[in-house]
Amino acid sequence: MGGGGTQATPAPVLLVDDEPAIRTICRVNLEGDGLPVLEARDGAEALAEVRRQRPSLVLLDVMMPGVDGWNVAEQLAADAHTRDIPVVFLSARAAPEDRLRAQELGAVGYVVKPFDPLELAGTIRNVLERVARGEREQLNRDLSSEG
Amino acid sequence: MTDRTAVVALEGAAERLQRPGKRTAFAGFVAVAGPGAVTLLAFGKPHEALPALLYVLVVLFATSLGGRGPGLVAAAASIVPFYYFFLVPHHTWTLKSEGAVGLAVFVLTGVLGGEVLARQRGARTRAEEEASSRMQALDTALRLHLVADALVSAQTPQEVLNAVLVEGVHAADARGGLIATLSADGEWLDVIASRGYDARYIDPFRRFPVAGDYPLSEAVRTGEGVFVGSVAERDRRYPELVGHSQPGHGLVCLPLIGLHGPIGGLVFSFSTDEEFPPERRALKLALARQAALALERVRISVAEQALRERLSFLGEATAVLTSSLEVEQTLQRLTELAVPQLADWCAISMLEESGEIEQRVVAHQDPERKRWAETMRSHSRTIHIDDEFDLTARVIRTAEPIFLREVPQELLDEAARRDPNAAEALREVSIRSAITVPLRSGEQTFGALTLVSESRELEDTDFDLAQELGARAAIAVENARLYREAERRAEAALALAYVVDGVVLLDQDGRVRFWNAAVAAITGIREAEALGRQPIEVLPAWGELVRLAELADADAPQRARSVTVPIETAAGDRWVAVTGVAFDEGVVYALRDVTDEQELERARSDFVATASHELRTPLAAVYGAARTLRRTDIELPAEQQEAFLDIIVSETERLTAIVSQILLAGQLGEGRVDVDTTATDLRPLVDSVLASTRLRTPAHIELRVEQNGDRPVALADEDKLRQVLVNLLDNAIKYSPDGGEVAVELAGGAGRVRLTVRDQGLGVPAGEQERIFEKFYRLDPALTRGVGGSGLGLFISRELVTRMGGSLTVRSRPGEGAAFVVDLPAA
Structure with a gap:
């Protein structure tokens, strides 16, 4: 269930993307900003990781071989243990229907590639704070209005 | 052809009658030989018999010359000198008894001989008279036969007249003859032919009233022949003619009675006073009867011929009219047919949509004239259907034909006044008679046919024919129009059958009236299933189709916008672009299967999405790597930095490859590789x-x-x-x-x-x-x-x-x- 104290090291962010370059970029930047990171190469790995060590947030790519990002989000939402874990999509898919789908799956964020890796940590921290404040619903609703 | 056998028989009979009979010769011989023999016997000695023979001969001669009377006188008169000179040897008057007996016998013989001869003569005279009258009868029969023959073989009225006036006059032994016909109203007798009359006397009597006091009029009125034997009789009976008629003598006026009554009269004039015994009258009446019948017959025959010609003309006209479906051509041929058979000029005009009347074709036997007329036409003023004066306009307007037997001069003058062109035309062409008939189809008059005769007066038969012609021409034109329309429809149907776009026509009740092959292919619903039904009954997706389609108005069909609608059909899911236009009688929809285009469109938009997506990921890597490298707050180990640089390079290469592919695909598509x-x-x-x-x-x-x-x-x-x-x-x-x-x-x-x-x-x-x-x-x-x-x-x-x-x-x-x-x- 969530991280410990405010500035205490929060639970790691689970980074899911099949592109090694993206994983590297994200990890370097997040860790550089003080956020611990766990990596998964595809959906199956991601789900296994989640069970192994509950992350504070899942940064989820969509286009992956085998179990794709949508699938992962579905499964997380279906499981009572993992339902509360906030999911932020990180995707090259930029169409409105993709955002809508993300919204339906209960996501709290949608980052479109290419993205500025320097802002990634900030975005994630923001999301975590607001979730902690109970603004999860709002975040979810905001998905459809961002564009 | 004359009947030669009858003529030959008659002539043979006549010939036989003229040959002297054998009986006569025999009688003559007996008359001479008889008394001669007796005389010889009586007197014995030839030299004494000689005077006796002479005496007998004298008596016989006298008898043969004059008959019984002169014979007896000769016998008596010859006794004295004969007795004195021949009977008594001493020339004394003493009469002995044997001398007296001899004398008595002698005288008796002479008288008997004379009697025989007289009888013979009488018989011969009678025979001659009989022969003569039989000759006459035969002659009459022959003449009548010749006239009858001529009448029978006459084919034209002229031939009949010739037969009557040549053969008939000859048969009647007349000097001259004339024939008059009864007018249609039965009031007048018109002399139509004459022969042997002086013009001076005939001319004033070209036409005279049936009711008048003329011998021929009387004959026609009474139906009986009028036989006038002499001028005196004529003057007496018909005072009107005194001083007016040709000095003549005998006159016979006969009525010509046809099958239904008098048709005219026949007159024979004679150069002498005549008697008209019954047999002569009979001959003439028979002649008149035959002439009347012959005249009637040829009239009927001529009328029949005219009728046949008319029918033949109509037949030809119909053939012309049905031979071609080209209206112009047909009308041209028709006018050419009418000319010169019916009239000198024939023209056909048509009513145009604008209300103007255009003369389409004109014909004249002479091609020069025809060309002239065509040139004139192009200069003439346009006639509008409301034109009060123009006859063609009136005919078309009223749909009533006009027949001008004699075109009045005022009409021509007025036409000339209204149009200088017409004036010029009228100087070139004379117009005597004109007929204009309307050309109608159903209730509508669409043109007119005009016939103009320059010199001949057009008759009722021409009028009837013109109307017939007009009726048939109208049918032909209508047929041509219908055929053209049918052709156009067939062409339209052909176009609709083969066009790739589907076409659906709905009537006011929304039922399918037309469902072409293309829409059947698109929807999988055949025409037979759809016709007469609401489209939604056979194609559930129709509701979707029309719900979204905006109907354009018939006035501005090009404004119809097409809407692309996905529909489920028996042929599967299709994308169909539909446009609709609403008009008075219903709605027409055009459908096009745009599934392929749609897929292409979708493929393209998919491609754009895909391409942009494919570009985004390497871009994200390049951007992310570059941004990270530039962070001053993180210490990046050297390998890390190298790795990022590698990322930039390789991802850029990847980007380049993708972009190249896109370009190459485009170029391949345009054939530029x-x-x-x-x-x-x-x-x-x-x-x-x-x-x-x-x-x-x-x-x-x-x-x-x-x-x-x-x-x-x-x-x-x-x-x-x-x-x-x-x-x-x-x-x-x-x-x-x-x-x-x-x-x-x-x-x-x-x-x-x-x-x-x-x-x-x-x-x-x-x-x-x-x-x-x-x-x-x-x-x-x-x-x-x-x-x-x-x-x-x-x-x-x-x-x-x-x-x-x-x-x-x-x-x-x-x-x-x-x-x-x-x-x-x-x-």
């Missing part, structure tokens, strides 16, 4: 490509090359082939997510070189094995397998290989991998 083929050794090419590919190959994929057969030297464009090989290898790797072997096999032989890229990955389902070579087509279009790619690789590869003169095909079973085979000509 050239292929240079040279002899290329494929082995080194394959080796070098594999080497660089290995760098990108994930660990679970093993690359290998295999070579069989001859050295694989192909006629190929090395650069392009390299691209193809890279593409095939990338695909093989991409579609082997669970790893496996990717093998490149080279084989050569029989003038071809084969390069096969074989993998053990996902494979390609049979139904998609052709489609994967289509532009933008990707296996698993949902793109959720993360295999990436632009969908252009195989399209480009096949295009390039084909341009090199080779082929690119695939063999695969789902789950068992795929083998892509490049077949090239050997160098």
